Amino acid sequence: MEIKGKKFTYKVINKRLPNGQMSRVELIEHPGAALMVPFLTKEKMIFLRQYRAVLEKYLYELPAGTLENKEKALTCAKRELIEETGYAAKKMTKLGRIYPVPGYSTEVIYIYKAEGLTAQSGLKDIDEIIQVRIFTRQEVQNLFQRKKIIDAKTICALAFCGWI
Amino acid sequence: MEIKGKKFTYKVINKRLPNGQMSRVELIEHPGAALMVPFLTKEKMIFLRQYRAVLEKYLYELPAGTLENKEKALTCAKRELIEETGYAAKKMTKLGRIYPVPGYSTEVIYIYKAEGLTAQSGLKDIDEIIQVRIFTRQEVQNLFQRKKIIDAKTICALAFCGWI
Numbered sequence: 670m671e672i673k674g675k676k677f678t679y680k681v682i683n684k685r686l687p688n689g690q691m692s693r694v695e696l697i698e699h700p701g702a703a704l705m706v707p708f709l710t711k712e713k714m715i716f717l718r719q720y721r722a723v724l725e726k727y728l729y730e731l732p733a734g735t736l737e738n739k740e741k742a743l744t745c746a747k748r749e750l751i752e753e754t755g756y757a758a759k760k761m762t763k764l765g766r767i768y769p770v771p772g773y774s775t776e777v778i779y780i781y782k783a784e785g786l787t788a789q790s791g792l793k794d795i796d797e798i799i800q801v802r803i804f805t806r807q808e809v810q811n812l813f814q815r816k817k818i819i820d821a822k823t824i825c826a827l828a829f830c831g832w833i
Numbered sequence: 834m835e836i837k838g839k840k841f842t843y844k845v846i847n848k849r850l851p852n853g854q855m856s857r858v859e860l861i862e863h864p865g866a867a868l869m870v871p872f873l874t875k876e877k878m879i880f881l882r883q884y885r886a887v888l889e890k891y892l893y894e895l896p897a898g899t900l901e902n903k904e905k906a907l908t909c910a911k912r913e914l915i916e917e918t919g920y921a922a923k924k925m926t927k928l929g930r931i932y933p934v935p936g937y938s939t940e941v942i943y944i945y946k947a948e949g950l951t952a953q954s955g956l957k958d959i960d961e962i963i964q965v966r967i968f969t970r971q972e973v974q975n976l977f978q979r980k981k982i983i984d985a986k987t988i989c990a991l992a993f994c995g996w997i
Contacts, residue, residue: 675857676937677859677937679843686962687884688962692886695840696887720851722856722858724932724939725848728932728935766983767983768885768892769985770933771887771892772840772885798852816929819930821931821934824988827992
């Protein structure tokens with residue numbers, strides 16, 4: 670079974686396990702995503718306060734977006750940073766990758782450090798409600814310790830940078 | 834549209850955004866999960882080396898499992914710890930919660946610190962291929978720095994404990 674959605678494909682397929690058994694697996698086939706850690710200075714980071722319709726909640730998140738039409742992760746990172754924050758980065762450095770839900774989604778998120786930021790006139794995604802927030806390292810650490818940062822990819826990216 | 838699967842429900846629904854606009858949202862309705870950080874001693878943690886059929890990869894992960902039949906997160910944590918590691922915990926302390934994919938899944942993962950562990954005869958899930966590994970704090974840090982820990986929930990839980 671397969672249902673192609675706008676953002677991902679839902680599938681139920683049989684997979685062979687390393688022990689030879691077959692397993693029926695429900696999964697999301699996802700094109701992958703890029704997350705950007707935008708350093709405005711060494712001590713200031715650009716965050717988003719973003720409404721998530723799925724959860725009906727606002728979350729603090731680092732900017733991120735889904736890879737479009739087989740674009741490269743770095744291309745996606747540059748595009749999404751401008752679209753979501755209104756800043757372009759002179760320098761992007763790959764920090765690593767994470768699997769947000771290895772149990773049911775093929776999604777991999779590539780994480781980039783973004784530096785040398787300059788403000789652009791940004792275009793916002795229509796289905797998202799996003800506010801740009803600038804936080805110091807201390808503010809980020811306070812938010813994390815007070816459990817106000819609960820988006821997994823954002824926590825991972827902060828750990829990659831040694832900010833939490 | 835709605836398809837009830839074994840582990841979650843796939844839905845396409847319309848949601849009203851805070852700005853009044855309607856948005857078509859594809860999502861996974863998920864019962865939630867619990868993750869356990871099992872401290873064998875203050876300096877030793879129980880990890881899993883787990884085959885993920887969806888990714889066709891083995892990942893290092895902390896033990897975790899999906900809430901069954903509206904069970905409480907703590908009940909799930911106690912059950913899954915025994916099922917996946919063969920250890921029971923005398924003490925479970927809630928450390929926080931994370932949203933692994935706020936863009937397309939309602940899943941929330943409750944994170945517990947598990948202490949006072951004693952070995953039990955464990956029952957393994959049939960569809961998973963799991964090996965139990967015991968790591969020191971230094972070994973965990975090395976694995977993280979060498980980008981060998983790439984499961985998002987595991988990285989978040991380690992950050993909650995101050996281990997990375």
